[in-house]
Amino acid sequence: MNGIAAAYRGTNQVGLRASNERLALSLVRIHGQLSKAQIAEITGLTKQTASVIVRSLEADGLLVAGRPIKGKVGQPSVPMHINPEGALFLGLRLGLRHADIALIDFVGGVLEQRRLSCGVDAVGEIAPQVQSAIAEMRMRLTPGQNVRLEDLGIAVAADLLDALASDAGNDDIEEGWAVLDGVASRINGQTGLRIYMDREAVAACTAEIAYGLAGSAPDFLYVFVAHGVDGGIVQQGRLGFSRREGRPGLARVLVPTARGEVAPLGRSVSVDDVGLTPGTRAPDPALRKWVVSAAANIAYAIHSASALATFRSVVVDGPMPAWVRAELAREIKESLAAFGLPDLSALFVREGTSDRQTQGLGAACMPLLDRFFLHSTFDPAPRLESE
Known part of the structure; x- marks a missing residue:
């Protein structure tokens, strides 16, 4: 099982079946398929409790049984999948x-x-x-x-x-x-x-958790670069930022400016500065200069975030051409290495998947995760x- 499983533990107490059902659905979503025995093993629930939960989810049409897998001994294992028409x-x-x-x-x-x-x-x-x-x-x-x-x-x-x-x-x-x-x-x-x-950044990050590569990573810092920079920390697969201005968020982190002052990251980097659109194709000196400057500011913010929370990777996302996002991610990685701090150099910086998502998918994922998953x-x- 991947690293996210260890963060998800269940309870056998009466009255918390709804929470355990969310837990089971979340694990099946992350892994693609799981048997009742595997759900019990990952969560620490008894096999009987896991079986009751799975039967309930199957009766509600949220899970469907796959083809039994025969083992060397005992009864065949039946993998459970998310039912596409469940909701x-x-x-x-x-x-x-x-x-x-x-x-x-x-x-x-x-x-x-x-x-x-x-x-x-x-x-x-x-x-x-x-x-x-x-x-x-x-x-x-x-x-x-x-x-x-x-x-x-x-x-x-x-x-x-x-x-x-x-x-x-x-x-x-x-x-x-x-x-x-x-x-x-x-x-x-x-x-x-x-x-x-x-906000769009919350929706995009939600879709990244649900259907992007970040679904298998329990802790990461999400950086969404658009009209400004937005995002925040995701821990144990859960968002830690929202639309409310007073809540934690990467946009509020102060970074150095060219004038030797400090300003919030959210207003210091914008794709509008170089007229980036998803269809932009050819690199130019102005774009390269923007990438270097944006990466440096984002790296400072990552450093500040790492002082208060633990995360293993950084996801760089936003409405821009894939090659620009890839170059920005590489430049952020180099800027982090320049700090000379082992924990920052070890961070895995990769691109998000918002460019491969249908417009509106992220928005739809907000109620999906809230209603049915952790x-x-x-x-x-x-x-x-x-x-």
Whole structure:
């Protein structure tokens, strides 16, 4: 079993079956498949308790049994898998120029997706478009699938938040959230779906945990480079950052500036500085200079984060071409090595997978993890339920 298993231990106490069910689902998601005996071994639960939990999840349609595997002795082992149709989720990404909505299944498969017209001037009016898109998607689902459609996650891009705050005549991000909370409330009223809403970095990191390479890593620092730098620490597979400005987050870490001052990392590095888009192809001197400068600032922030928490790797992500992200990750690794500290030099720095994710997938993963899997102790996903 991989390193994340040791962090997940169960309890045999009566009344905590829901927690243990989340535990079992999380482990099956991470490993791909597990038998009842393996679940009991990893979690420390009795075989009887593990068997009861698995039978309950199978009866609810969340787990499905695979083909029995015959061993040398005893009964065949039956591997359990996540049932793709066990639950369905919707994800909506709100950007500065457009919005994207996706319908995903329980294993992250994209069943349908579409782009909606959106902009800073029209974001307040997007609720009817979202309601119409959801209604059309639901018409193509079977009755059984409609019953299993759970929630809607909304991921908000940082540039949209800034634009909304600017339109309000100040730099208070909460002004932007107030507008978006109103949008979420209208969507909730029109669809009856429970709404989760958070920053795009939270959504992208959630998808990385659920379906990216980070799913097998219990502890890492997530660095999301977009309109600004966002992210934070993930420990035992759980996010430790959220939309709330007062909560921990990488954007708040102070780093040196070219003027010899210090400033928050979140405002010191931006893909906007060099006009990066996912389609950018050719390197140029200005881009190379940006990569070196951004990597140095991010490395300082990683150093500060490592003084307060233990993590084994750093995941560098964001809406940029894969080759730029790879170069940024390499440069961060070199900047960390230049500090001459063994623990920083030993960190594994790699690229995230947001460029390979459908727009809206990360947003849909927020309710997916919150409802069915082990999730953040900081409760990163504010929920809005219909009355």
